[in-house]
Amino acid sequence: MTEIPLRHNINMKDSPKTKKQLIEELQEARQRLDALEAPEAERQQAEEALRESEEKYRTLVDNSIIGIVNVDLSGKITYVNKTILQSTGYSRDELVGKNGFSIGLIPPDTIKVLRKRMKEKLLGQPPGRLEIQFKRKDGVWIWLQLRGSLLRIRNIPVGIQIVGEDITEYKRAEEALRESEEKFYKAFHSSPQAIIITTLKDGRFIEVNDSHQRITGHSHKELIGRTSADIDAWVYPGDRRRVIKTLKEKGRINNEEIEFRKKSGETYTGLFSAELINIGGEKCIISSVLDITNRKQMEEALANEAIRRRILVDESLDGIVVLNENAGVIEANQRFAEMLGYSPDEVRELHTWDWDTQWSREELLEMGRNVDAKGLRLETRHRCKDGTFIDVDISINGAVVVGQKLIFCVCRDVTKRKEMEEALRESEEKFSKAFRSSPVFFVITRLSDGTFLDVNDSFTRATGYTHEELIGNSSLEMGIWGKPGDREKMLKLLKKNGRVSNEEYELRTKSGEVRTMLFSAEQIILGQELCLLCVSTDITEYRQMEAQAREAEYLRELDRLRTELLANISHELRTPLAGIKGFATMLLDYEDRLKHHEKREYLQTIDKNTDRLVELIEQLLEMSRLEAGMLSINLKPASILKLCRDTIHEVRIRSTTHEFTLDVPPKLPRANVDARRIRQVLDNIIDNSLKYSEAGTEINLAVRPEGRELLFTVTDHGAGIPPHDLPRVFNRMFRSSRKPGVAGAGLGLSICKGLVVAHGGRIWIESEEGQGTRCFFTLPLDNGKGKPT
Amino acid sequence: MKKPDDNTVLIVEDEADIRTFACRVLQLEGYRCLEAENSEETFRFIRETKVNLVLLDLKLAENNGWLILARLKKNKEMASIPVIVSTASSGEQQRVSALEMGAVEYLVKPLSANTLKEAVARILPLK
Numbered sequence: 001m002t003e004i005p006l007r008h009n010i011n012m013k014d015s016p017k018t019k020k021q022l023i024e025e026l027q028e029a030r031q032r033l034d035a036l037e038a039p040e041a042e043r044q045q046a047e048e049a050l051r052e053s054e055e056k057y058r059t060l061v062d063n064s065i066i067g068i069v070n071v072d073l074s075g076k077i078t079y080v081n082k083t084i085l086q087s088t089g090y091s092r093d094e095l096v097g098k099n100g101f102s103i104g105l106i107p108p109d110t111i112k113v114l115r116k117r118m119k120e121k122l123l124g125q126p127p128g129r130l131e132i133q134f135k136r137k138d139g140v141w142i143w144l145q146l147r148g149s150l151l152r153i154r155n156i157p158v159g160i161q162i163v164g165e166d167i168t169e170y171k172r173a174e175e176a177l178r179e180s181e182e183k184f185y186k187a188f189h190s191s192p193q194a195i196i197i198t199t200l201k202d203g204r205f206i207e208v209n210d211s212h213q214r215i216t217g218h219s220h221k222e223l224i225g226r227t228s229a230d231i232d233a234w235v236y237p238g239d240r241r242r243v244i245k246t247l248k249e250k251g252r253i254n255n256e257e258i259e260f261r262k263k264s265g266e267t268y269t270g271l272f273s274a275e276l277i278n279i280g281g282e283k284c285i286i287s288s289v290l291d292i293t294n295r296k297q298m299e300e301a302l303a304n305e306a307i308r309r310r311i312l313v314d315e316s317l318d319g320i321v322v323l324n325e326n327a328g329v330i331e332a333n334q335r336f337a338e339m340l341g342y343s344p345d346e347v348r349e350l351h352t353w354d355w356d357t358q359w360s361r362e363e364l365l366e367m368g369r370n371v372d373a374k375g376l377r378l379e380t381r382h383r384c385k386d387g388t389f390i391d392v393d394i395s396i397n398g399a400v401v402v403g404q405k406l407i408f409c410v411c412r413d414v415t416k417r418k419e420m421e422e423a424l425r426e427s428e429e430k431f432s433k434a435f436r437s438s439p440v441f442f443v444i445t446r447l448s449d450g451t452f453l454d455v456n457d458s459f460t461r462a463t464g465y466t467h468e469e470l471i472g473n474s475s476l477e478m479g480i481w482g483k484p485g486d487r488e489k490m491l492k493l494l495k496k497n498g499r500v501s502n503e504e505y506e507l508r509t510k511s512g513e514v515r516t517m518l519f520s521a522e523q524i525i526l527g528q529e530l531c532l533l534c535v536s537t538d539i540t541e542y543r544q545m546e547a548q549a550r551e552a553e554y555l556r557e558l559d560r561l562r563t564e565l566l567a568n569i570s571h572e573l574r575t576p577l578a579g580i581k582g583f584a585t586m587l588l589d590y591e592d593r594l595k596h597h598e599k600r601e602y603l604q605t606i607d608k609n610t611d612r613l614v615e616l617i618e619q620l621l622e623m624s625r626l627e628a629g630m631l632s633i634n635l636k637p638a639s640i641l642k643l644c645r646d647t648i649h650e651v652r653i654r655s656t657t658h659e660f661t662l663d664v665p666p667k668l669p670r671a672n673v674d675a676r677r678i679r680q681v682l683d684n685i686i687d688n689s690l691k692y693s694e695a696g697t698e699i700n701l702a703v704r705p706e707g708r709e710l711l712f713t714v715t716d717h718g719a720g721i722p723p724h725d726l727p728r729v730f731n732r733m734f735r736s737s738r739k740p741g742v743a744g745a746g747l748g749l750s751i752c753k754g755l756v757v758a759h760g761g762r763i764w765i766e767s768e769e770g771q772g773t774r775c776f777f778t779l780p781l782d783n784g785k786g787k788p789t
Numbered sequence: 790m791k792k793p794d795d796n797t798v799l800i801v802e803d804e805a806d807i808r809t810f811a812c813r814v815l816q817l818e819g820y821r822c823l824e825a826e827n828s829e830e831t832f833r834f835i836r837e838t839k840v841n842l843v844l845l846d847l848k849l850a851e852n853n854g855w856l857i858l859a860r861l862k863k864n865k866e867m868a869s870i871p872v873i874v875s876t877a878s879s880g881e882q883q884r885v886s887a888l889e890m891g892a893v894e895y896l897v898k899p900l901s902a903n904t905l906k907e908a909v910a911r912i913l914p915l916k
Binding site (some may be wrong): 567570571572574575577578579580581582583585586588589590593598602605608609 | 804806807809810811813814817848877878880897898899900901902903905
């Protein structure tokens, strides 16, 4: 039996011991346990030793700050130490004797891993660490780091001792670090400032962020591995040397303005900060650059602004002068000097009393003392260097600047304005004179009731009223408006257009005479009242002249019509003459060569044309008699029935081409007519029907009494008259376009109309193209009194 | 003697008597005469037949004479046909207008047989 001395150091009293030491001691003890095999005595001894050892060991493991769990090969928990109980919150009974794999304190995935590891352990695999999650009694999952070793009895594995360490805090810290790194990463890349990490030694790019790419145009890819010198990043390479020197001395640089170059070659001003850091054992610079080109530009703009303000002061059209408390000039702009006629240098020698004419020296000093930031505004008169005066409008402010009372004066030369005002006054005077003496009527009335407020002399002269009779009285009450309601109309126009321009109204004078006015009006405000300024002209005479002119125009038009008629008549006369002349000359010139029947035919044509000519002349005479009112109508009681029968009878003899019918009641009252003229009318209308309707068609004459009239209707079934021609059929010289070549001067219907109207009747035509035409006329029945004309 | 095709006169006139007169006189002088009453007939003849001269009454109904003259002179193929206008109106302004529009002669009615034949012979002489 070999004495195996217990190592003194396996002793609780030696603690605290490191985890490592404890584990080593445990291993040692185990080895000693193994050594106690074989001889019984030795075994006894060994068991004793083991017991002793285990007792000590148990105390050791029980009190170890490390959690220890023993499980048998099936996974049943055989032992847990106090630390395990403390850190998990379970009681010993709740764990010991239970299978560690099935008590639901370990996630299922982890159990698989544990079983695998256990198998490996039994096969003699080297020990490894395992991080598992474990559910505490309070339900919280904690992280444990486990190491397992085989428990053997007589070299036979009987279980596994698991040493566990709560690494939850570590895990949490790790997570925090990961999060922090992520934050840094995000911060790095999303920073609006360019962030660059370069080596201290040679300026090689280690990392750059997105903003750097945005600002410089260099991509991440093309920078990493290259140096700042490679890309010519520093506009002044000396800057880098200076930066590195400072960094080495002070460790950091804050907000220095440095010029950098972009990929495009364009430069920009960067607000540069940097620090030294260690990355992978190499000294690096982490720098941030804020592009302040815009800010610089703004600063420059501000500087320009100051210049502009300066210019504003210098170029101002107002004189600007700054005074001290003693009313002496500290500063004055160019304009102020010019206003007074001094040079800028001379002005600086002056005091306010040198130019002001309104106040004494004492008063001016007093004013200077009293003026504050609220300021005051006044009008005064300045004396210029040459002794002339200018009127000035001044606004004055006082302020204490750097302990000194300053008085700022802005002076505007209002001499021109004063002159303007004077001119305006004169103009008003002129207007007043114009108002009084103008030949045009000027009247001012109150808008609301038409009360006369002012009138000029022309108006009093024209109306016959005196000034006194008019002022204070209403134009409405005095009946000065010629037509009642005219003022209302005028006010409506005024409301609609804001003014009244050249409207014609009538004015009644005191004597009752009505004059025509061309009237204009505008609203004006006098005092507080809305008034009307009316300007009007008496156009009565002008209107009379105009009427005369219109009559003259009418006469000219009549003349024109007469000329046109003459031309038409001339044409109508020439047409039959052309036939006569033509055939007559032909007969003369070609007598020998013409056949007998030809000669006869041509002579007949000449005869026919002569008749036509005679007829035409007759018509023309009739026409002019009608127009001159010289046509004699001899009204006599006549039988209309007989008249109609005779007409139809004769036309049947004259023309055999058409069918003539008569439609009359058995009895017709006698009428007072000129029978010859009515025959003429009927013949004419029937002849028209003959001309414009085809052979074989019917032409009907119908007569019937209608009220106090007789209605005559002639109906044909001819071509009809186009609608556009209908209104013109009774015009002189009208010839329908419907059938060219029909003879006639277009006087027939015109004459008919004259004759019917002379009888006190009416005449009209209805027609439909292609259907035929109806011509109507009426004659009065009542005692046959036509209008003898 | 000209070929029959070279002495054709188209008489455009709505007064039948005048048409007869002009036609007979010109026939007696040796012309071939065509008679048209309105613009439709006028252009039909011109399209269908070789016309060497147009004798045109300006005062056709609805002033169609002027329209015919304008159309004749505006049409490239017809513009070369000489047109003698005749009218019962003796206005100087009308005469100027007609000549400006391309008429070769302006005759005022009434026409004697001699005036007519001489005017036509000036433009379209017969051998």
